[in-house]
Amino acid sequence: MIRLVLPFLLALLTALPARADVEIQEITTPGGLNAWLVEEHSIPFTALEIWFRGGTSLDRPGKRGAINLMTATLEEGAGEMDALAFTRAKEALAADFDYDVGDDTLTVSARFLTENRDEAVALLRETLINPRFDQDAIDRVRGQVISIIRSDEKDPKDIASRELKSQAFGDHPYGTDSNGTVDSVTALTREDILTAHTDSMARDRIYIGAVGDITPEDLSTLLDDLLGDLPETGAPQPVDIEPGLTGGVTVIPFDTPQSVAIFGHSGVERTSEDFFAAYLLNTILGGGGFESRLMTEVREKRGLTYGVYSFLVDKDHADLWMGQVQSANNRVAEAIEVVRAQWADIAENGVTQEELDAAKKYLTGAYPLRFDGNGRIANIITGMQIQDMPIDYPATRNDKVNAVTLDEVNDVARRYLKPDALRFVVVGQPKGLSSTN
Structure with missing residues (x-):
């Protein structure tokens, strides 16, 4: 029965009156994390955003596509749970987690009910701190990524976009497709995925926003528990570049x-x-x-x-x-x-x-x-x-x-x-x- 609650609440929240006069509180946790919070206690539900600056532009030389593949594999098992067990645990809590990555940002989005907050956050923590990266999961997601790459190679818009990026940015990470190529993704090892994780998901590049049924004190405790064991620092950010486009x-x-x-x-x-x-x-x-x-x-x-x-x-x-x-x-x-x-x-x-x-x-x-x-x-x-x-x-x-x-x-x-x-x-x-x- 609980599985029906979160979709209902999401629909209800979408229907709330639009407003831009939100009251944002800035908090700093005892562990030194900064976050912005909008309290909204009318519905027992919280939305949490955790963003890491850097994204796929942090791929190491010769490892293009590693951070994209790593991000797509985060929820394919964590801690003692394989992919199937993790999915069942998440559904039982009516929680929703989403992991995405672009050129500059890796984002983690979480939605959970107040009554299940502790269990949902503990489950989310496993994906951030203790992802399994089982070889079979990596290979399964790798196949999906390669399928996307091959599809994009036949899409005129993607072809045009890749060429313009190449002309604009050359050897800079912006100049190539963040998915990687068939060859680069095929060659990625589990060790490359582990390295991509520590390079991109570190405490020195976190930005946090939370909205919903949670107090500043509870959010502070939650964030230190959730993120406190991440590496302190990740890979250095890329250099700035002036686009090299000519008429x-x-x-x-x-x-x-x-x-x-x-x-x-x-x-x-x-x-x-x-x-x-x-x-x-x-x-x-x-x-x-x-x-x-x-x-x-x-x-x-x-x-x-x-x-x-x-x-x-x-x-x-x-x-x-x-x-x-x-x-x-x-x-x-x-x-x-x-x-x-x-x-x-x-x-x-x-x-x-x-x-x-x-x-x-x-x-x-x-x-x-x-x-x-x-x-x-x-x-x-x-x-x-x-x-x-x-x-x-x-x-x-x-x-x-x-x-x-x-x-x-x-x-x-x-x-x-x-x-x-x-x-x-x-x-x-x-x-x-x-x-x-």
Whole structure:
């Protein structure tokens, strides 16, 4: 019967009123761990986020894919439990654990009921401190990862993304697929997985957010018990890198009726005083759905695509301003020219006050909707920490957006938008388009 409770509570929490005026408490445990907490005692449920800075960019040379494989194997048995026993124990507690990893962050998400908190946390602790990494489990997950890699090798979007990353970052960890290659993943040993665990999951890189039915005192005790036995330090973080993209087109032939184009140049640091102006500018350019310039010019006026987008990519060690468009092989060249023309027009002539006001309304109106449940809030407040945002950011964010002036947005457009530096990677059989440079 208890197994039905957690899905019900998750649905109920999703239905709670959205709010951005959350009250965040900062706590430091006796063991020296820092965490942010939002107490919510109306429902006997807690969402916990534990993030480790570094992610797959910490893979050792020649071991690409090790941290991804390790993360995917964390819940395949822990302590005295094999994979099946662990799954049964988790289900019996109506607990939910999720492990994920990206270029810069390894994340652990846990959801548990107050009545089962101690047992759920003890079970979670085993996966973090005492994962088994049985050889049969590693081999089973390895097969799944290799299947994903082979599937991605046939996906035009993934092909384009890998090529753009390679051109942008070269030998830096950002320059290769975090899943690894078939050869690199095949060659990984259990010892490599153990090394990946200690390299990436250490106390010197932890960020923690908790939301729900738990007090600061109980959370402090929980965290020291849960994380106190992790290694003090992990592998060193990668160096910063300036994207090496140059203007032009790269065409990768691929048998498909539509071509995919992914494009970009250097971006804006999240900590820059220009970021909010750039964020608004990108909303106008290509991040604001059907009201954006790119969508209007490429889709609505010319019918060249179903969708075209631009977005800011903020990595720990590099920043990009990117976009994507997909179009028929005989029209993709025109779509690219329209994208480049819009990039150049805004860089030279800026945007209008009407466009800026609409972008502000869009961004400020949508923001509170993100705070629609304990899990989402825990995710947000942990992300705030890893991005060095102030604890009052949810309350002040919309004010920061509204404070941006038209002159500031257009100044950012002149300084950051570089149409001649855009590199387009096109995968397909584009007509009238060939590789340059």
